[in-house]
Ligand code: PEP
């Protein structure tokens with residue numbers, strides 16, 4: 001039957017192949033009480049299953065093809081480590097002994113406990129880690145039930161060229177999918193920040209998650225086609241759709257090759273305007289990618305990763321080292337270190353700094369508010385940034401400023417830290433540029449005043465949109481309201497750009513909007529001359545810059561800014577994009 005199903009595209013690309021259904025194979029879990037004399041035997045059965053699970057994972061790890069990024073092997077390693085952790089190695093054993101219950105039931109109780117802990121977490125990334133618990137538990141339960149290994153692990157030859165349809169897939173499954181030559185996957189569950197989605201993007205496997213009832217709606221062996229960018233699944237596509245998708249696939253392949261050639265080319269519009277193109281760094285590994293892509297520096301270095309998933313805070317020395325490394329790696333190009341932006345969805349798992357009795361809120365003690373309240377958190381970071389500033393072109397950027405008073409307070413602390421370093425005979429760049437993120441509507445409305453006291457501005461659209469539209473950026477119940485093209489958002493962006501021009505300081509944009517090719521021409525037309533994009537989007541944005549004529553875009557954008565209707569704005573943007581493409585061709 002010809003159907004179109006939709007989900008969330010998490011890894012772009014077109015895949016066409018036969019559906020290979022992986023029905024959930026979680027065996028039924030029964031509870032029973034054991035006679036006392038069989039308890040030790042049950043413990044031994046559980047331990048043997050644990051050892052077998054570890055063996056299976058190790059053998060998968062050994063099959064990882066050469067040249068696979070180290071981070072991918074790390075996913076498997078995480079599951080091996082989980083099996084060795086007391087949560088799996090000891091806790092179920094204790095339950096078997098104390099409750100005299102069967103191994104399956106003990107493991108299930110432990111699973112439920114662990115999953116409830118993860119589900120209670122506010123950090124969306126950590127919340128999805130419950131998937132890892134399920135993947136590990138399912139593996140052990142299958143072994144306890146004497147079920148044959150997962151079809152993926154049997155390297156079924158029918159997997160070659162197939163598209164996997166599953167309830168959920170673990171990162172280990174995904175490696176096997178790649179090993180068996182499957183070309184894509186769709187799952188009923190999962191989210192864009194799950195390990196499996198991250199891995200699919202890293203491996204370049206087209207993938208769609210969250211396709212409701214996929215296992216019921218797609219039959220085994222039928223031909224399906226998936227578009228990982230649009231999040232679209234076509235079952236038994238007609239010849240015309242197939243032709244269209246194949247053409248799109250060819251086009252995408254050509255596009256990737258063409259883009260790679262742009263890394264050494266300048267970022268300049270057709271009519272000669274140089275546009276600064278930098279990248280966002282979320283993890284230290286990103287620095288290699290952005291250097292390869294030819295970024296003109298780091299426009300946003302998120303320092304939160306240094307503080308996450310640990311019990312203590314990184315010392316001044318550890319931070320100094322990280323910032324120095326970034327400064328040196330970028331060889332004299334600007335490296336914009338953003339001071340700590342914790343709070344809201346980025347909570348610290350560090351009891352020491354959990355200072356608010358309220359649940360974290362995007363409107364609460366977040367980012368610079370938290371730093372100003374906690375000098376013992378803020379000052380070591382400022383010292384580290386200042387000390388590292390002599391090793392390259394480091395800049396400091398303050399997130400979530402909402403009032404001038406707050407900015408003055410920050411500037412005072414920075415001056416005080418400088419005096420302290422001077423007194424200690426430690427070197428720093430006296431003139432380190434200090435910039436502010438404009439991501440709260442009050443800051444955008446007062447951008448002119450901020451611009452008079454700062455060296456640069458950077459528009460954080462992720463938050464600017466959330467705060468302007470009162471739409472929590474991580475709440476999927478309201479994400480239909482999250483609209484970068486909302487006229488109010490566009491006006492605030494425009495005000496900020498103009499304020500920077502008036503004060504004669506640079507204005508960049510580092511929110512996701514800067515890396516979305518649909519908006520590049522609009523932003524150019526609005527006068528934006530500095531973009532900081534996610535590493536993977538840099539060349540895509542550069543290619544659009546190179547094929548744009550600023551003079552024409554400026555004129556076309558005026559119409560957009562005069563409109564109060566997102567729908568109309570979206571149509572006009574499509575027109576701008578199409579017109580420029582035609583102009584190029
Ligand atoms: C933003 O808000 O646009 C931004 C870049 O910061 P973050 O996504 O880290 O909040």
Ligand code: MG
Pocket residue numbers: 399439460462463
């Ligand atoms: Mg932000």
